[in-house]
Amino acid sequence: MFQTRITEIPTLGFGLGLKDKLAQGLLQRGPDNTLPVDWLELIPENYVRKGGNAAQNLDALIQAGYPFASHGVNLSLGQPGARQADYIRDLHALFAKLKPVWFSEHLCFAAHGNTYFNDLLPMPFTQASQKRCIESIKSIQAEFEQPFLVENVSYYLSMNEDGLSETQWTHDLVEASDCGLLLDVNNVFVNAQNHGYDPYAFIEALPLSRVVEIHMAGHKETPDLIIDTHGEPVRAEVLALFAWTVPQCSNLKGVLLERDSNVPPLQTLLDELQTLKTAAGGWGATPAIKQQPVLTGVTTH
Amino acid sequence: MSLKTPLTSQPQFTPPSTPATPDALDAYQATLGQLLLQPDAENALTSAEALSAFLENTATQVFSNETMPAEALAQVKHWLTQQPLNRLQQYRIMVRGNLNDTLKTIFPFSTTVLKTQWPQVFDRYLQAHPPQSYLLFECAAALPAYLATDSAAEPYPFLPELANIEYIEAKLLRAESRAETPESAQAPGEQRAESDTPAVRLTLNPVAQGIQCRWPVQGVVEAIKAEAPAAFFNAIKPEAACIWVFRDAQFKCRFFNVSPVIHAALILLQGAPTPVTLAQLTLQLTQLMQQANFKAHPPSEDDLAEALAPLQSAGLVITTLTR
Numbered sequence: 001m002f003q004t005r006i007t008e009i010p011t012l013g014f015g016l017g018l019k020d021k022l023a024q025g026l027l028q029r030g031p032d033n034t035l036p037v038d039w040l041e042l043i044p045e046n047y048v049r050k051g052g053n054a055a056q057n058l059d060a061l062i063q064a065g066y067p068f069a070s071h072g073v074n075l076s077l078g079q080p081g082a083r084q085a086d087y088i089r090d091l092h093a094l095f096a097k098l099k100p101v102w103f104s105e106h107l108c109f110a111a112h113g114n115t116y117f118n119d120l121l122p123m124p125f126t127q128a129s130q131k132r133c134i135e136s137i138k139s140i141q142a143e144f145e146q147p148f149l150v151e152n153v154s155y156y157l158s159m160n161e162d163g164l165s166e167t168q169w170t171h172d173l174v175e176a177s178d179c180g181l182l183l184d185v186n187n188v189f190v191n192a193q194n195h196g197y198d199p200y201a202f203i204e205a206l207p208l209s210r211v212v213e214i215h216m217a218g219h220k221e222t223p224d225l226i227i228d229t230h231g232e233p234v235r236a237e238v239l240a241l242f243a244w245t246v247p248q249c250s251n252l253k254g255v256l257l258e259r260d261s262n263v264p265p266l267q268t269l270l271d272e273l274q275t276l277k278t279a280a281g282g283w284g285a286t287p288a289i290k291q292q293p294v295l296t297g298v299t300t301h
Numbered sequence: 302m303s304l305k306t307p308l309t310s311q312p313q314f315t316p317p318s319t320p321a322t323p324d325a326l327d328a329y330q331a332t333l334g335q336l337l338l339q340p341d342a343e344n345a346l347t348s349a350e351a352l353s354a355f356l357e358n359t360a361t362q363v364f365s366n367e368t369m370p371a372e373a374l375a376q377v378k379h380w381l382t383q384q385p386l387n388r389l390q391q392y393r394i395m396v397r398g399n400l401n402d403t404l405k406t407i408f409p410f411s412t413t414v415l416k417t418q419w420p421q422v423f424d425r426y427l428q429a430h431p432p433q434s435y436l437l438f439e440c441a442a443a444l445p446a447y448l449a450t451d452s453a454a455e456p457y458p459f460l461p462e463l464a465n466i467e468y469i470e471a472k473l474l475r476a477e478s479r480a481e482t483p484e485s486a487q488a489p490g491e492q493r494a495e496s497d498t499p500a501v502r503l504t505l506n507p508v509a510q511g512i513q514c515r516w517p518v519q520g521v522v523e524a525i526k527a528e529a530p531a532a533f534f535n536a537i538k539p540e541a542a543c544i545w546v547f548r549d550a551q552f553k554c555r556f557f558n559v560s561p562v563i564h565a566a567l568i569l570l571q572g573a574p575t576p577v578t579l580a581q582l583t584l585q586l587t588q589l590m591q592q593a594n595f596k597a598h599p600p601s602e603d604d605l606a607e608a609l610a611p612l613q614s615a616g617l618v619i620t621t622l623t624r
Contacts (some may be wrong), residue, residue, distance in 0.1 A: 045435060051477035051508075053552040074435035079330050087435055112330040116432045118440075119396045121333060124380055128326050156388040159380045224387060 002147070002178045002210070009147055009212060012067050012101060012254040013038030013287035014273050014280075019259070020046075023057035025266035027064055036270055038287045039067040041256050042098075045074060048090035062097065067289045069213070069254065070095065070103040071182075074116065077136040077150065078109035078123045088143055095146065101289070102212060102253075104149040104182045105140075107133060107170065124159035125169040130176075137177035149180035149212050154187040154219075154228035158195050166191075167205035174207055181207060184215040185245055186228065189238045193226045203245055211249040216242055216276055217258040231261035233272055243279040255284060325376035331363035332356060332377050336389065337396040338431060340424035346386050346393065353382055400427065403437040407471045408444060410525050411464040414534055418453040425451060438475065441468060456535055459516035466518055469510050469546050470554045476508045478548075502576030503609070504619050509547035511559075511567055515539050519558060547617045555615060562597055563608050565589055567618070576621050579606055 016022070018040045026036055040061060047058055062068070074087060095103070108120040123129040133150075141148050152170060160166070174181050183206065192199035216239075218232030234242075234257070246252065257273050277284070336342045336355065345355030356378050360369040369377075381389070401423055405412050412419045426447050432440040445464035448454045454461070517540040524533055543564035545557045559567065566586050570577070577585070579602055587599035600608065612618045 045437075049436065049477070050475045052475050052548065054475070055477070056552070079327070109330055111435070112327075112334045114433050115334055115338070116435050116440075117334060117337060117396050118399050118432060118435065118437055119392070121330070121337075121392065121396075124326070124329065126326070128324060132326065156391050157380075157384045224385075225391060227391070 002180060005147060006180065006210070006212065006251045009102065009251075009253050010067075010288035011252075011284060011286075012069070012289060013284040014277055015039035015041055015069070015254055015256045016269060016273065017071075017256060017258040017260065018042040018058075018061070019263050020054045020057055021263060022266050022269070023054075023061060026066070027060055035064060035066060036266065037066075037273065038284070039069065039101075039254060039289070041069040041071050044070050044072050044091055044094050048094050059097075068098050068100045069256075070098065070100040071151075072103065072105045073120060074110045074118065075105040075136070075140065076110040077105055077107060077133045077140075078129055079112055079132065084111075088140075091144070095144070100146055102147040102149055102180065103144065104151055104180075104213065106151045106153045107173070108153045108155075120153050122153065122155035122157045122159070124161060125164045125166050126159075126161045127164065130164070130169055130173050133173055134177045137173075137179050141177070141179065147180055147212065149182040150174065150177075151182035151184055151215065152187055152206075154184070154190045156194060156225060165205075167202055171205065171207050174210055179210075180212040181210040182213045182215060183208075183211045183245070183249070184217070185242045186215065186217040186219060186234070186238050189235075189241055190219050190226045190228045199241055200244065203241070203248075208245075208248050209250055211252055213254045213256060214242065214245065214249070214252065215256050215258055217260075229261060230258050234276070239275065239279050242276065243281065246280045246283050252283065255280065325373045328360075328363070328369045328373035328377045329380055332359050332369075332381070333392075335359050335363055336381075337393045338427055340428060342393070346390050349382055349386070352386065352389075353378060356381060397427070399437065400432065400440060404441055404444060407438070407441045408464050408467045410522050411444075411448065411460055411467060413525050414457055414460060414463070414521070415453060416531070422448075422451055422453050438471065441471070444468070457537075459518055459521055459534075459537055462512075462514045462516050463518045463521055466512060466514075466544065466546065466556075469512065473508050473510065473546060473548045473554055474552065476548065478508050500578050500623070502578050502621050502623050503570060503582060503613075504573070504576040504621060505567060505570045506547045506549075506617050506619055509545060509567075509571070509617055511543065511545045511564055511571070513564070514542045514544060517542060519544065519556065545612075545617055549616045555617070557612060557615070557617060559612075560608075562586070562590070562595070562600060563612075565593075565595075566605065566609070567612075570618065576623055579609075 014037065016026070016037045026040070029035055042058070047054065070091070072091070076084065091103070106120050108123055110117055110120060123133070137148065137150065150173075183203070188199045188202055191197075192202060216234050217228070217230045218234050220227045220229045220232060246255075255276060257269060257276060259269060336345060336359075342355060345352050356374070360374045363369060404423065415422055426444060429447060430440070430443045434440055445461050445468055448464050449461040516537065519542070521534070521537065543559050543561055545559060545564075545567060546554055548554055566582060569582060569585050569589065583600070583602045583605050586605065590597070590599045609618050613620055
């Protein structure tokens with residue numbers, strides 16, 4: 001069913017993760033009246049139950065005509081928290097005004113019982129964890145009309161059992177829950193370095209026809225670990241992996257640059273997005289959703 | 302004050318149920334959570350033996366009703382003891398760092414007063430109040446009251462009030478403001494005749510909160526900004542104050558010290574279902590002060606107008622022309 005639906009999802013092009021400090025710059029139109037980026041993705045935790053400056057900026061960005069996607073961190077697919085219903089209610093309220101083209105979550109757990117860890121904690125790749133994620137995804141899909149994607153996370157602990165590889169675990173999970181895949185290319189690279197595997201072979205083994213979105217970000221190298229910080233520019237090796245990946249994702253609809261810490265001026269991120277566009281070799285050059293032009297005059301009758 | 306979440310329909314969502322008896326996955330998640338959050342787990346990451354002992358010990362604590370099944374414990378030990386300790390430590394740094402950064406952002410002055418004691422207070426707070434919300438902001442809500450119970454805060458009895466004001470500021474900055482304008486603020490069922498003439502009426506900024514303090518917290522803030530020596534904070538004497546915090550049109554929070562009489566007037570204004578005239582407010586204030594046996598004389602209309610003027614120009618009190 002998702003495979004049928006995927007063709008109906010519009011191609012958004014190249015987007016940016018929304019940070020409040022970037023909002024004013026993102027509202028500045030160029031000489032041809034276009035906005036600086038094709039689309040935006042936000043983390044709902046930063047906008048639910050929230051007014052003030054951030055809410056006003058978000059309203060202005062919606063009004064400007066930006067298409068949006070939502071990318072959550074606390075749905076805790078691997079272990080639903082007891083208060084997950086609160087989160088779902090908040091998402092409904094946010095989506096009513098945001099009208100996201102799709103929404104996504106991470107393949108991990110972020111809560112246990114009533115306790116939230118507010119981070120993306122790794123799952124063992126077992127049939128039990130796979131089953132729990134599938135149940136969670138199906139529950140969530142039944143709640144919302146928007147297409148739902150799951151993202152491969154970066155992880156520093158390695159727990160394989162039942163003879164399942166991560167790619168097989170992910171492949172079977174995505175097929176069984178009939179959802180889309182958000183492929184984080186930087187996460188694949190980080191994991192490949194930290195756990196010693198071939199990132200190209202890893203991506204090749206994923207169900208690439210289900211990839212709707214690609215995430216790109218930077219990471220930090222320490223003497224004994226590569227850490228997925230989202231606080232640095234995209235590395236050349238990750239860019240090369242991205243360039244190789246894009247042509248293989250036949251249903252790709254959006255590429256997003258994430259920067260969550262050490263956020264530079266908007267122009268620096270726009271330059272980095274341009275680098276991604278060049279590496280993508282023409283993919284996404286003409287987004288299907290056109291941003292609404294701003295009204296330049298008022299007609300009275 | 303209108304800080305309520307907008308009403309939405311009750312969620313129908315039912316999360317998938319977890320097994321009645323904890324399985325290895327539950328056990329792993331609960332145990333890893335303890336390892337990342339608990340202060341004493343720091344020692345568990347110093348050696349494989351210490352980690353193993355911690356896991357044995359945690360097995361009797363992580364589930365409220367039962368001990369972790371032996372099979373689940375064996376699996377958890379297998380999974381976690383084969384991990385490099387520095388990688389487990391990395392998760393501990395991330396999880397605790399997120400919470401610590403949030404608290405230090407919301408309570409910049411309180412954490413500055415505590416200085417080197419803050420890390421220990423943070424540990425104890427986390428143990429007493431493990432995060433129960435996916436919104437980090439809400440995980441900070443219990444800190445002001447907690448500080449009244451922590452021994453490290455004893456030399457600074459003003460700390461709970463200081464932290465309370467810091468939290469109120471953070472809460473107002475993100476508050477969802479009331480959608481209606483003062484002009485449309487009419488109590489349900491209230492009828493007004495067409496013949497009513499428009500009058501200047503007063504209402505309160507919907508994103509505002511008044512606090513009665515026993516300590517001069519604004520003085521404390523100024524002293525922190527001026528980098529006053531630690532001895533200064535030990536010598537602070539009680540000094541009652543009525544402080545109003547509100548969010549202005551530029552989304553900045555502003556603070557006003559007001560007299561107890563004006564504090565009472567602002568409370569009346571905040572509780573009024575519709576904007577009131579100055580004469581109505583003066584009358585209500587007079588009645589309240591008489592009932593409450595205020596020592597001060599009730600202000601005249603002119604005196605009240607004069608006292609409210611700076612609050613009106615700042616935006617705490619809003620003037621409107623309504624019938």
